[in-house]
Amino acid sequence: MSTPLVGLDWGSTRLRAYRFDEAGQVAETRALPWGSRQLPAGGFVEAFAQAVEGWPRAPVLACGMVGSRGGWREVPYLDTPCRLDALGGALTAVDAPDGRTVHIVPGLRDPAGPDVMRGEETQIAGVLAQASLPIGGVRLLMPGTHSKWVHVSDGAVTGFTTVMTGELFALLRGHSVLGAGLPDGGADEEAFALGVAAARTSGAAGGLSRLFSARALMLEGALAPASVADFLSGLLIGDELRMALAAGWAMPDAPVQLVGEDALCARYRQAAPAFGLILQPTSGSLAAAGLWRVATAAGLLHGRIHA
Structure with missing residues (x-):
């Protein structure tokens, strides 16, 4: 089966790579210890090469701290309220030495805070890809080093706060x-x-x-x-x-x-x-689901943008 997309969930402490099949399912996953704050001697280029070694030359979409100020290429934030489908129209391209192009997803900025996120926006897109949201939207809690409390309504992130x-x-x-x-x-x-x-x-x-x-x-x-x-x-x-x-x-x-x-x-x-409070767990690889959704919105899967 062919590979229409390679996705990278690239945070500050780790890199997770996904090879997708034609149905949008993850056919293969690789986990590497190369976050934006801890890289091999060759930096982002070498880490990327390890992540995709031996994989087909499919379009590549990356999210997370790879697009931060200390990342491979800084990608401007999109301000909230922001429809998640808009992420696909705001990708930043980086050329890798092997001839591939890596498209990086922008993060989100809430001017009311101000507050920012990178990577979580793609997970949120994954939540939307897996289930229809109730009328009036949904509130998400994304625990971690920096927890995010997010409100999503009508397919858009309307605001969020970091703790x-x-x-x-x-x-x-x-x-x-x-x-x-x-x-x-x-x-x-x-x-x-x-x-x-x-x-x-x-x-x-x-x-x-x-x-x-x-x-x-x-x-x-x-x-x-x-x-x-x-x-x-x-x-x-x-x-x-x-x-x-x-x-x-x-x-x-x-x-x-x-x-x-x-x-x-x-x-x-x-x-x-x-x-x-009632906290409901969400299952599945939401980053992978979000990468597929953003790639679809960007036209990466249909040849309008080429890797």
Whole structure:
């Protein structure tokens, strides 16, 4: 079977390559450790060569941090509100030494923040490709290093907000007086729930006012050193959910779709009932589905743009 498209989901820490079949299904996947912040000696060119080695010379579409200021080529953002089909009309082309052309998807910018995203817009396109959205649109939660709360209506991203929950957790766990040097333990669900409860009851002061309680609880013997990380995880995730309710990014009993890695999404779903939130998991490779949808909108699959 022929290959009409090669897709690249190229973030800051990893590169995932997809070879599609004629039906738009992923026929082969490759995962490489070459993100925009960690590249082989030959940089983006060598990483790309490894990703597509031996694959047919099909059109290539890439999304993510490959189009950032520190990426292979900086691609301008599109402002919200933005219909996701518009992504296909705003690609930036980069010529690779092997004669291929790599088309890079633009990110999105919300002027109201201001706020920006790269890569998530293609995952959102994948959500739209897999299911019809309810009247009035849908709200998405995309957990990660930088969580995104996104509103999509009538095929357009109308706005979004970033919360740096994952990065804050990493900093607190590895570089603060709260977590640095403490042992790792197995998942402590009670400590996680304790952190969620601390965020829920923090009131107007918010979860930051409860951070130092992690150290106090440990010194008192109420929290084992190996459980501090789970407490901090619950506190930060819980505070993100508390903020979402306060800011109107989510509403009680109105489902929010989760888009992200299963293990992290499971933690958010574990915390959600404490805030009356319903978080629904989304299955499948949404980045791949989004790349196919954007390629279709761009005409890459029908020869109007050539690789």
